[in-house]
Amino acid sequence: MKAINVALLGLGTVGKGVYQTINTHQERLRDITGCSVHVSTFLIEHPEKHATVNGTTVTDIRTITENPDIDIVFEAIVGKEPAFSYLKKCIQAGKHVITANKEMFAVHGKELRELARQHHVSIGYDATTAGGIPIIQMxxxxxxxxxxxxxxxxxxxxxxxxxxxxxxxxxxxxxxxxxxxxxxxxxxxxxxxxxxxxxxxxxxxxxxxxxxxxxxxxxxxxxxxxxxxxxxxxxxxxxxxxxxxxxxxxxxxxxxxxxxxxxxxxxxxxxxxxxxxxxxxxxxxxxxxxxxxxxxxAGALPTASAMIEDFCLIYSGKSQKEKSTVVVS
Amino acid sequence: MKAINVALLGLGTVGKGVYQTINTHQERLRDITGCSVHVSTFLIEHPEKHATVNGTTVTDIRTITENPDIDIVFEAIVGKEPAFSYLKKCIQAGKHVITANKEMFAVHGKELRELARQHHVSIGYDATTAGGIPIIQMxxxxxxxxxxxxxxxxxxxxxxxxxxxxxxxxxxxxxxxxxxxxxxxxxxxxxxxxxxxxxxxxxxxxxxxxxxxxxxxxxxxxxxxxxxxxxxxxxxxxxxxxxxxxxxxxxxxxxxxxxxxxxxxxxxxxxxxxxxxxxxxxxxxxxxxxxxxxxxxAGALPTASAMIEDFCLIYSGKSQKEKSTVVVS
The missing domain is CATH 3.30.360.10 (Dihydrodipicolinate Reductase; domain 2)
Structure with a gap:
């Protein structure tokens, strides 16, 4: 079975919520995407504090952008930087990105969306606004x-x-x-x-x-x-x-x-x-x-919910823009 | 520009709401679907009562199922029959269908969904439940x-x-x-x-x-x-x-x-x-x-909203089930 490899930027409250939910919802994510979904890489400032995660911990974003096996990046960092620079590089490296970072996205959202369009990747940002309420997708x-x-x-x-x-x-x-x-x-x-x-x-x-x-x-x-x-x-x-x-x-x-x-x-x-x-x-x-x-x-799980629903829309093909004449719902 | 031809079954409160909304939202529907959208055919019991509609009025469902130019059928009839038989025939003729008929769909929904899957068409039914609230799509x-x-x-x-x-x-x-x-x-x-x-x-x-x-x-x-x-x-x-x-x-x-x-x-x-x-x-x-x-x-416009949003999801390709790796949101 094909695997989707996820990198997670930040392992605070929201990052942990995402990691936990991907682990508890393995079967469901497999049904939706047709792939197994793994969080393979964690970018964290102090890796020594997070000995319990199951994957590679890194501190340099290039480890992620230069790794062709990583398909998608969840960003759960606080503040505009380095979140914006990181996401920009990930998009340029051809990776889908999903962010929960409202301040950064209020300022740089337009640029990131445009960049994603140019690089043919998706950008999910439902978690930036109203926590678990799926207002953006709606x-x-x-x-x-x-x-x-x-x-x-x-x-x-x-x-x-x-x-x-x-x-x-x-x-x-x-x-x-x-x-x-x-x-x-x-x-x-x-x-x-x-x-x-x-x-x-x-x-x-x-x-x-x-x-x-x-x-x-x-x-x-x-x-x-x-x-x-x-x-x-x-x-x-x-x-x-x-x-x-x-x-x-x-x-x-x-x-x-x-x-x-x-x-x-x-x-x-x-x-x-x-x-x-x-x-x-x-x-x-x-x-x-x-x-x-x-x-x-707000909260770890509601925010994780919004990010993971973004993920599902990307990988179930439902956020695809191209018109299709043969569709089954 | 390619055209999407719509047939409308029933021209009561809901049918009129759909017809009116498609007409008032021409430009928006064109932006979403990339096509011009016309209600070309109306199936109504008493055509003499509806002299004002701009299109062909018919009383026999075969006029619709046998017309290869009709792409999609909106059903706004009350009661299980003939709505169910009509939709079945439309699906078998390869047409997408959208229904607001809750009693019919509560009884025959499973069969119609299965039939749509077999015939590679979409079936929209958000208007059957909770009027304008897009609970089904949600x-x-x-x-x-x-x-x-x-x-x-x-x-x-x-x-x-x-x-x-x-x-x-x-x-x-x-x-x-x-x-x-x-x-x-x-x-x-x-x-x-x-x-x-x-x-x-x-x-x-x-x-x-x-x-x-x-x-x-x-x-x-x-x-x-x-x-x-x-x-x-x-x-x-x-x-x-x-x-x-x-x-x-x-x-x-x-x-x-x-x-x-x-x-x-x-x-x-x-x-x-x-x-x-x-x-x-x-x-x-x-x-x-x-x-x-x-x-x-309930109401003409809220119900029409649910039906037309179903239409948009079908023609913007977002209800497509096939996985896509290159997606832009």
């Missing part, structure tokens, strides 16, 4: 005829958790944040989440997917949740509203408009009932109407 | 690696509307039903909806998609909403619960278990907040966790 493959008119979304689980706690437990922002940190939902430096940068990156990725371009970043209002007080929450409660941190994007007069900000939602809003660390996306389209997806916005 | 293409452990769903908009009205307006079942009928949400004979047959058919279609088989129909508990009283609703209100009509399916000890029945849902249940004529599906999987989709469960 818009790309399942909502092709529909024009997306507007997206409103809760794209950051940390801020949604904090806002939920502030309301449910009458907690102050600082206390809710501290609790989120204790539970591992927020980083020691929470700026990226609570100031809305994380949601902003994801929104820019959605913009490029839907409109094939991003708005000028300076034109996008980005307000975090740090200034929301217990009084704000209480006042919203009185009128049966909830403050949610909403990322939205739509087009007006041919121009892309986007913003990330706290919004008071009435009870009948599709994002009103989204609680805790969940993410949700409401898509308004011209044929279907409104569709809302809700699911886990 | 499970088929975007959740391939994930094992679906359990599905809980609101699959009938009529009953959900009635239950919502009973609670919100303190209405008796009969009054809420009458209002649903006046608004066109319920048929003159509402049995199919309020006794749970409609939800049951959709659940059986999901069963076959997920487990590749259906449970014995006699083993599936199916309880409608006709016996729910104002007192039941009020008692649930007191404990912050809501009665919803839930279709669920899961496996236990290798056996498929399924039921359709009213359930008291607590506030934190993912289907608690689904109101009015909306449908929603909560899927529990082994990698991702829980994913919920919410959207319009």
């Amino acid at each position: 818009i790309q493959h399942v909502l092709q005829a529909n024009n997306v008119l507007k997206v409103q979304a809760i794209l950051n689980g940390t801020t949604n958790y904090i806002l939920t706690e502030m309301r449910d437990q009458n907690a102050a922002f600082e206390d809710a944040l501290q609790q989120a940190q204790q539970l591992g939902y927020a980083e020691a430096d929470p700026t990226n989440d609570v100031e809305g940068f994380d949601a902003f990156y994801k929104l820019m990725i959605l913009s490029e997917l839907i409109y094939n371009e991003q708005p000028n970043w300076n034109d996008v209002k980005r307000i975090g949740i740090t200034s929301i007080s217990e009084k704000d929450i209480a006042e919203n409660q009185l009128t049966n509203k909830r403050i949610k941190h909403i990322a939205s994007i739509w087009k007006e007069d041919g121009r892309i408009l986007a913003k990330v900000e706290p919004v008071s939602l009435p009870r009948d809003h599709p994002l009103y009932a989204i609680e805790g660390v969940d993410n949700a996306i409401n898509i308004e389209t011209d044929i279907l109407g409104e569709l809302t997806l809700k699911g886990p916005g | 499970i088929q293409h975007v959740l391939q690696a994930n094992n679906v452990l359990k599905v809980q769903a609101i699959l009938n908009g009529t009953t959900n509307y009635i239950l919502t009205e009973m609670r919100d307006q303190n209405a008796a079942f009969e009054d809420a039903l009458q209002q649903a009928q006046q608004l066109g949400y319920a048929e003159a004979d509402p049995t199919n909806d309020v006794e749970g047959f409609d939800a049951f058919y959709k659940l059986m279609i999901l069963s076959e998609l997920i487990y590749n088989e259906q449970p014995n129909w006699n083993d599936v508990k199916r309880i409608g909403i006709t016996s729910i009283s104002e007192k039941d609703i009020a008692e649930n209100q007191l404990t912050n619960k809501r009665i919803k009509h839930i279709a669920s399916i899961w496996k236990e000890d290798g056996r498929i278990l399924a039921k359709v029945e009213p359930v008291s849902l607590p506030r934190d249940h993912p289907l608690y907040a689904i109101e009015g004529v909306d449908n929603a599906i909560n899927i529990e999987t082994d990698i991702l966790g829980e994913l919920t989709l919410k959207g319009p469960g």
